[in-house]
Amino acid sequence: MTEIIDGRALSHKIRQQLKQRTVLLRARGIIPALAVILVGSDNASQIYVRNKHRAAAEIGLATQDFKFPDTTTEEELLELITKLNVDPKVHGILVQLPLPPQINAAKITAAINPIKDVDGFHPLNVGQLFLNDPQSLPCTPHGIMRLLAEHQINVAGKHVVIVGRSNIVGRPMAALLLNADATVTITHSKTSNLRELTQQADILIVAIGRAEFIKKADVKPGVVVVDVGMNRNAAGKLVGDVDFTEVEPIATAITPVPGGVGPMTIAMLLEQTVRFAERKIGG
Numbered sequence: 001m002t003e004i005i006d007g008r009a010l011s012h013k014i015r016q017q018l019k020q021r022t023v024l025l026r027a028r029g030i031i032p033a034l035a036v037i038l039v040g041s042d043n044a045s046q047i048y049v050r051n052k053h054r055a056a057a058e059i060g061l062a063t064q065d066f067k068f069p070d071t072t073t074e075e076e077l078l079e080l081i082t083k084l085n086v087d088p089k090v091h092g093i094l095v096q097l098p099l100p101p102q103i104n105a106a107k108i109t110a111a112i113n114p115i116k117d118v119d120g121f122h123p124l125n126v127g128q129l130f131l132n133d134p135q136s137l138p139c140t141p142h143g144i145m146r147l148l149a150e151h152q153i154n155v156a157g158k159h160v161v162i163v164g165r166s167n168i169v170g171r172p173m174a175a176l177l178l179n180a181d182a183t184v185t186i187t188h189s190k191t192s193n194l195r196e197l198t199q200q201a202d203i204l205i206v207a208i209g210r211a212e213f214i215k216k217a218d219v220k221p222g223v224v225v226v227d228v229g230m231n232r233n234a235a236g237k238l239v240g241d242v243d244f245t246e247v248e249p250i251a252t253a254i255t256p257v258p259g260g261v262g263p264m265t266i267a268m269l270l271e272q273t274v275r276f277a278e279r280k281i282g283g
């Protein structure tokens with residue numbers, strides 16, 4: 001029987017623990033707070049914003065929302081970030097990606113105070129992650145590591161193939177796995193023998209942003225599959241980057257979409273914000 005890796009269940013368990021940590025913080029007069037900056041209207045971002053707000057409120061974490069229209073300038077965003085960077089009431093800052101084309105996302109990311117960078121996207125945090133000295137972990141890859149650990153899926157010595165090389169998922173995922181002694185192959189949209197490589201994976205992590213891209217013939221029987229995709233298919237249904245119906249029967253374990261990686265991204269975001277708030281105690 002294939003094991004279905006339940007991200008909702010683990011996310012729920014983690015959020016219960018976080019609730020207790022926020023109670024302790026509040027008793028010390030610290031209200032953990034996350035500032036979220038949203039520019040324009042990306043579909044995945046809307047889902048993310050809605051779900052993370054609900055989850056934050058449940059655990060007693062305060063969120064401040066800053067919504068900007070598509071036409072916003074870089075200067076306006078930088079001005080807000082500069083304020084939030086030094087606001088002692090704000091422990092975490094998150095700028096929703098993607099940003100509209102007139103805004104240089106790298107410049108915005110680099111402007112965030114690294115000690116408040118809950119996404120772990122600041123170049124300093126990226127560098128420390130790659131040097132195996134992480135200070136802030138990107139939420140989606142971190143959530144995937146926790147899911148694998150919870151299901152006793154050991155990555156050390158395994159061949160993990162990642163499909164996708166984004167700054168948000170593919171690249172930091174590779175660094176985390178390497179830090180955990182996996183053998184890592186990164187493939188992407190320009191990889192010529194992509195399907196030959198995915199067939200060799202003991203663990204396959206797919207974040208390429210194409211609906212049901214990975215088929216049964218692309219995987220080895222017994223594979224562990226982690227699906228990071230969030231796409232709407234022709235029928236308007238939310239589907240991953242893996243054809244679940246085809247691949248599930250031959251996998252040892254697989255994450256569903258929805259209910260797999262998505263809820264873990266949120267749990268890790270909340271956990272990191274609480275951790276940043278705790279850092280203030282005595283310091």
Ligand SMILES: Nc1nc(=O)c2c([nH]1)NC[C@@H]1CN(c3ccc(C(=O)N[C@@H](CCC(=O)O)C(=O)O)cc3)C=[N+]21
Pocket residue numbers: 044045047048051094095096097098119139140230238257258259260261262263265266
């Ligand atoms: N700076 C930044 N950091 C991000 O981490 C980031 C971002 N920008 N921009 C947008 C994407 C997308 N993203 C999601 C996270 C969770 C769900 C999620 O909760 N999914 C659930 C629910 C789906 C539903 O409600 O239908 C699930 O998969 O089960 C969705 C999408 C984070 N992203």
